[in-house]
Amino acid sequence: xxxxxxxxxxxxxxxxxxxxxxxxxxxxxxxxxxxxxxxxxxxxxxxxxxxxxxxxxxxxxxxxxxxxxxxxxxxxxxxxxxxxxxxxxxxxxxxxxxxxxxxxxxxxxxxxxxxxxxxxxxxxxxxxxxxxxxxxxxxxxxxxxxxxxxxxxxxxxxxxxxxxxxxxxxxxxxxxxxxxxxxxxxxxxxxxxxxxxxxxxxxxxxxxxxxxxxxxxxxxxxxxxxxxxxxxxxxxxxxxxxxxxxxxxxxxx
Amino acid sequence: xxxxxxxxxxxxxxxxxxxxxxxxxxxxxxxxxxxxxxxxxxxxxxxxxxxxxxxxxxxxxxxxxxxxxxxxxxxxxxxxxxxxxxxxxxxxxxxxxxxxxxxxxxxxxxxxxxxxxxxxxxxxxxxxxxxxxxxxxxxxxxxxxxxxxxxxxxxxxxxxxxxxxxxxxxxxxxxxxxxxxxxxxxxxxxxxxxxxxxxxxxxxxxxxxxxxxxxxxxxxxxxxxxxxxxxxxxxxxxxxxxxxxxxxxxxxxxxxxxxxxxxxxxxxxxxxxxxxxxxxxxxxxxxxxxxxxxxxxxxxxxxxxxxxxxxxxxxxxxxxxxxxxxxxxxxxxxxxxxxxxxxxxxxxxxxxxxxxxxxxxxxxxxxxxxxxxxxxxxxxxxxxxxxxxxxxx
Numbered sequence: 001x002x003x004x005x006x007x008x009x010x011x012x013x014x015x016x017x018x019x020x021x022x023x024x025x026x027x028x029x030x031x032x033x034x035x036x037x038x039x040x041x042x043x044x045x046x047x048x049x050x051x052x053x054x055x056x057x058x059x060x061x062x063x064x065x066x067x068x069x070x071x072x073x074x075x076x077x078x079x080x081x082x083x084x085x086x087x088x089x090x091x092x093x094x095x096x097x098x099x100x101x102x103x104x105x106x107x108x109x110x111x112x113x114x115x116x117x118x119x120x121x122x123x124x125x126x127x128x129x130x131x132x133x134x135x136x137x138x139x140x141x142x143x144x145x146x147x148x149x150x151x152x153x154x155x156x157x158x159x160x161x162x163x164x165x166x167x168x169x170x171x172x173x174x175x176x177x178x179x180x181x182x183x184x185x186x187x188x189x190x191x192x193x194x195x196x197x198x199x200x201x202x203x204x205x206x207x208x209x210x211x212x213x214x215x216x217x218x219x220x221x222x223x224x225x226x227x228x229x230x231x232x233x234x235x236x237x238x239x240x241x242x243x244x245x246x247x248x249x250x251x252x253x
Numbered sequence: 254x255x256x257x258x259x260x261x262x263x264x265x266x267x268x269x270x271x272x273x274x275x276x277x278x279x280x281x282x283x284x285x286x287x288x289x290x291x292x293x294x295x296x297x298x299x300x301x302x303x304x305x306x307x308x309x310x311x312x313x314x315x316x317x318x319x320x321x322x323x324x325x326x327x328x329x330x331x332x333x334x335x336x337x338x339x340x341x342x343x344x345x346x347x348x349x350x351x352x353x354x355x356x357x358x359x360x361x362x363x364x365x366x367x368x369x370x371x372x373x374x375x376x377x378x379x380x381x382x383x384x385x386x387x388x389x390x391x392x393x394x395x396x397x398x399x400x401x402x403x404x405x406x407x408x409x410x411x412x413x414x415x416x417x418x419x420x421x422x423x424x425x426x427x428x429x430x431x432x433x434x435x436x437x438x439x440x441x442x443x444x445x446x447x448x449x450x451x452x453x454x455x456x457x458x459x460x461x462x463x464x465x466x467x468x469x470x471x472x473x474x475x476x477x478x479x480x481x482x483x484x485x486x487x488x489x490x491x492x493x494x495x496x497x498x499x500x501x502x503x504x505x506x507x508x509x510x511x512x513x514x515x516x517x518x519x520x521x522x523x524x525x526x527x528x529x530x531x532x533x534x535x536x537x538x539x540x541x542x543x544x545x546x547x548x549x550x551x552x553x554x555x556x557x558x559x560x561x562x563x564x565x566x567x568x569x570x571x572x573x574x575x576x577x578x579x580x581x582x583x584x585x586x587x588x589x590x591x592x593x594x595x596x597x598x599x600x601x602x603x604x605x606x607x608x609x610x611x612x613x614x615x616x617x618x619x620x621x622x623x624x625x626x627x628x629x630x631x632x633x634x635x636x637x638x639x640x641x642x643x644x645x646x
Contacts, residue, residue, distance in 0.1 A: 051417060051549040054429050055273040061416050073547040098271060099534045103548030124273040125534065128338070151272040153436050158277070173275060175438075178430045 003091040004145050004168045007042055008085050008204050014226025015252055016206060017233050018045040018095060020063040021080070022072025024155045024237060029080040031242055033088050039249035045122060045228060048077055048096030055124045057180035058064065059231040063238075074104045078112050083160075085117035088238065093147065097121040104136055110142040120145035120168055132165050147171050150205075152192045159199065166203040172196060172224060174210045181229025185210065185219045197223035254575055256501040258384065262450025263479055265574060267567035269542075271534045272450035275433040276413030279441075280537075282356065282417035284451045290355045291458065292346075293296050303347050304462060308337045312343075312463075314470035314626070319598040320333040326619035329474070330601070330629045331467055333492065340604060340631030341460060341492040344374035344646070346442055348459035352376040353440035360439040361385045364428040366421035366488075367484070369398025369604075369631060370444030375409035385409040388427040390420035393558065400635060418552045421562055438624050445489025446566035449537030453494070460495025467626055468499055475624060482507040482619065485628040486609040487580075488524070490569045492630035493511065495579070507619070510569060511553035511609045515584035524553035525582035526565040527573045529581040535563065541570040556585035558632075589643050592613075592633065604631030605639060 017036055021029045029041060029046070036044050040217035049072050056064070075149050077094075082091070094113065101109045101121035101123065113121070121144055124137070128148055139146050151243035153176060162170060174189055189210075196205060211220050212232035220227040229252065236248045255265075262268050262284070272280055289337060290296055304310040313332045321328045346363075353361060361378050365371030371387040378385035387404055391413040395403055404411050417423040432441045446453045446460070468478040478606070483500055485493035487510045502508040512533035513525035530541035535550060543551045543563040555561045565573075572578035583591075592608030595601055603611060607630045618627055633640065640646060 052422060052426055053274060054426055054536075055433065058416070065417065075547070095533075099542075099544065099550070100548035101529070102533060103544065103546065126273045126539070127270060127272065127277070127609060128274075130269065130271070151275050151436075153278040154274065155278070176275065176432050178275075182433065215471070 002143060002145055002168070004043070007091050008225060012193050013078070013221040014042040014206065015108060015249070016043040016045060016226055017041050018047055018228055018230030019233060019237065020049055020060060020067050021048040021069045022049060022067030023063040024066070024241070026070040026072060027080065028242060029077065030084060030087070033084060033092070034249060035242055035245040037088050037090050039246045040232070041249055042226065043091040043093065045093045045095040045230070048074060048094055048100060050097040050100055050173070055178055057231060059180045063234050070245060078116065081116045085098055091119045092117070093120040093122055094118055098123050098126045110138050110144055114142040117123040118144070120147055122147045122171060128162055128165055135227045136229050139215050149173050149244050152176060152188070158202070158251070159196070163201040163203050166205065169225065170201065170203045170205045171228070172205040174193070174207050174220065179209055182212060185216060193220070193223045212219040214252050254577065256572065256577060258450065258454040258568070262570050264568045264571035266532070267539050267570040268450055268453060270537055270538050271539060272537045273433065273450045275436065276429070279432060279631060280449050282406070283512065285358065287451050287455050290352055296351060296355065300348055300351055303571055304344065305460060308343050309335060309359060310348065310462065311466045311470065314337055315473065317599050318351060319595035320595065323598065324614045324619065325621050326623045326625055329471070329480070329624065329626045330500070331463060331496065331626060333463065333628060333630045334603065334607065334632035335602070338373050338376050339634060340369050340373070341495065342370045342401065342444060343376065344462055344495065345456050345491060345568065346370070346373040346377045346461040349440070350381050350383070353383070353442070354381060356440060358438060358440035359383060360435065361442055362428050362439055362565035363442045363444060364388050364421065364424040364565065365444065366390070366424065366561060367635065368393070368397040368404065369559060369635065371409070371411070372400055372403045372407070374442050374444070375404040375407035378379060378409060380406045386618065388414050388424040388431065389412050390414045390424045390475060393421065394417045394644060395425070397558065409619045420552070422550065428567040429536070445491045445562070446494040446563060447489040447519050447536055453538065453568055456491050457494040457498055457568060460491050461498035463492070463495040463628065464497060464499035472624065479503055479506050480626040481623040482509055482625045484509040484511065484610050484625060486560060486606050486630060487565060487569055488513070488606065488611060489564065491630050494566060494568055496628040507615060508572065510572070510578045510580045511613055512580060512582045512583045513588070513609055515554040515556070517584055522554035523605045524560050524562065526563065527580040528582060529586055530565065539565050540564050540567045541573065550598070557588065558623045559604070559606040562645055581616040583609045583616065587612040587615050589640070592640065593644065601629070602633035603629055604633050605636045607631055
């Protein structure tokens with residue numbers, strides 16, 4: 001069974017961390033992953049940086065720009081992750097935009113992920129219908145879980161469709177925003193979380209966008225299976241460096 | 254061969270809607286309604302009326318006699334430069350502001366490079382009394398101060414795009430992010446024939462008034478609707494799309510696209526996407542795109558801010574791949590010279606974008622009895638400083 005699905009079966013709320021590969025320094029990737037696992041993180045999204053990250057706010061944009069300046073590329077990331085499964089056993093997801101994957105070759109990209117032991121992909125600008133028609137067979141052949149997003153604006157029929165195409169979890173975007181731009185959850189989010197919970201979807205939901213501390217983590221995971229922290233983690237690592245990881249994670253739960 | 258968009262939003266291999274889920278409801282709402290809205294009699298009536306009384310259409314089709322003599326062929330200029338606000342851009346913004354009203358939107362966002370689309374958007378927002386926010390690269394804001402002032406005078410807020418390379422592609426990213434953050438009340442007026450489906454088709458249809466008029470105007474001048482060649486410059490490709498539209502399925506009309514070679518196609522400072530681009534995804538569509546081997550989008554260069562875009566509309570990518578259109582690229586120097594030449598032969602100072610189309614005569618020889626229609630997409634007022642610097646005027 002895919003590591004993501006195993007993890008989703010565990011009887012606990014999952015904490016997932018996003019970081020941009022190649023940031024702050026080009027060769028930090030493996031070290032950050034080890035530290036995250038040691039600190040008790042349940043899953044990691046490794047961001048493959050892109051020059052034009054449409055769905056991301058300033059924090060992740062800036063980290064992507066620096067990572068690219070540092071020399072991060074798709075080939076480089078795969079090199080850095082070559083032996084990662086000797087050291088890290090939690091589920092690993094690559095999150096990136098479609099164009100760099102397309103240029104590497106979708107099939108080659110998926111094959112490489114399988115070789116390394118990547119468990120899933122999140123590609124915000126690859127639409128569900130496009131995936132279903134052209135790429136699903138490739139992903140499944142290489143044992144990869146593709147994770148789709150839903151937002152407060154996503155209609156019920158579409159959520160059901162996304163649920164039917166999903167084979168891991170659904171990435172529940174907390175509010176109408178790009179990454180890193182909300183502060184705290186209000187009634188709107190609570191209603192949305194409850195509405196989704198009451199739909200009894202087959203795929204567990206993990207909430208992302210706007211989670212930056214213990215309070216928002218707890219709010220987000222009241223109904224959902226877990227939560228993803230991205231921008232807040234990148235801000236921390238910018239300030240405190242890799243040595244700040246343990247404290248940060250312990251501060252969340 | 255099919256040159257129009259299909260049901261799934263593709264032109265051959267190109268197009269589609271590669272958008273984050275956050276944008277799906279907005280884009281889907283537009284996709285499911287744009288054709289119905291555009292076909293409503295009340296919409297058509299208002300659109301036609303505004304094009305006539307406000308924009309000043311039809312724009313003349315002018316037989317450029319001295320230019321024709323010089324190049325020993327018959328050259329007509331489609332005078333989009335005479336439109337209100339000085340370029341073809343307003344055809345699209347008039348259409349989209351009416352669509353936005355039908356959709357009940359009360360906030361408009363737009364991206365702009367040189368500022369022409371920003372001005373055209375600010376203009377129609379003033380006309381409709383709707384709030385307008387224009388994203389513009391921080392670098393472009395400095396380069397295009399008069400257009401920034403125009404937008405402000407028209408009541409728009411100009412927000413600097415400070416991310417990435419701080420130019421048009423980043424302004425587009427910022428506009429898309431704004432739309433993600435404001436999914437309910439906001440309509441995004443994209444200025445070129447790019448973006449997720451249905452934008453390329455919608456923009457093309459609004460701009461197709463250009464070729465619609467060329468057909469009947471040429472009939473009046475020449476007794477025939479179809480020229481031998483139709484020429485337009487291409488950045489994202491909105492004026493080209495409108496200029497070609499009604500000739501796409503008429504194979505006897507040769508379609509010519511002129512891209513910006515910048516300092517030369519192989520110089521590393523160019524915007525000749527059909528030559529330098531590879532299939533990729535930018536701003537929501539699959540198209541030809543200038544990028545690194547690793548799939549990072551690279552920064553194009555042209556002396557013309559309107560042609561300075563790393564991609565090209567998906568329809569044009571399809572026209573290039575199928576060979577329906579012949580693509581040429583023209584350097585900064587050749588374009589500037591062609592702009593000066595038109596000024597002195599015909600008394601018309603063209604926008605530098607349009608000067609690229611005019612430089613076609615360096616690239617291709619036409620027969621004496623050919624009828625060649627060139628889209629003069631904009632006027633040169635906005636480019637005066639560039640002309641002054643270049644020619645030491």
